[in-house]
Amino acid sequence: MASGLEFARDGAVATLTFARPEKKNAITHDMWAAIPDVVGEVEGDPALKVLVLTGAGADFSAGADISEFGSLRSTADGAAAYDKVVEGAVTALAGMTKPTVAKIRGNCIGGGCQISVACDFRFADPGARFGITPAKLGIVYDFRSTHQLVSLIGPAHARYFLLSGQLIDATRAREIGLVNDVSDDLDTTVEQFTATLCSRxxxxxxxxxxxxxxxxxxxxxxxxxxxxxxxxxxxxxxxxxxxxxxxxxxxxxxxxx
Structure with a gap:
């Protein structure tokens, strides 16, 4: 398992945690690269029925670890290679037949929001906030993730997200369909929902x-x-x-x- 990720099983539910709370769970290249292996493990284990993704501490994830961009994305070839790894993680999650649930607190921004959109379900704490910010970095969002976002919230809201790079709160995220529900007791809500999925x-x-x-x-x-x-x-x-x-x-x- 890559540094910064934690994987645990609890009965039929697996949990993948972004575990860099001191960095707001920023996702490193190695963390992106490890996600397809986690997906393969969950899909291949008959004892597991659901995968939950969450963040340690106060945040889901503030996005990709931009401190790596100078070394990994400083050239066009480097950026293309990095993007291929990110797309591999997103494609693996989106392609799962076992359901995936994003449990979101705090910042869910950039690559963190990208990961949550690739999941089947998203549940948020009232204090969560969301945004996708390639326009702040001179990056054009990849086709697959753009398609997923448009399919989820429609072109008007997708344009607002991608072109402005502005953040929205959990209430607004619920209104536009970005999250399934907002809960004051997030752990219980997700636990009950995953139990429902496991019973079907x-x-x-x-x-x-x-x-x-x-x-x-x-x-x-x-x-x-x-x-x-x-x-x-x-x-x-x-x-x-x-x-x-x-x-x-x-x-x-x-x-x-």
């Missing part, structure tokens, strides 16, 4: 998450993979259990991992 059919969750990902990537019609996902669900253990539980008027007891 994992075949349904992962199948639907894959289909949503394909839609976001531009597919407008079904394909062989989508039909195979749906056919497998119909013949799966979870479908039989879900129907039986509904008819018996009891909560389902899904067992498929």
């Amino acid at each position: 059919s994992q075949a349904s969750i992962r199948g639907m998450n894959r289909i949503i990902g394909k839609i976001l990537d531009g597919r407008s019609e079904t394909d062989d993979e989508v039909e195979a996902i749906r056919l497998a669900a119909i013949h799966g253990e979870d479908y039989a259990e879900g129907v039986a539980a509904f008819l018996d008027r009891r909560p389902p007891r899904f067992t498929a991992s």
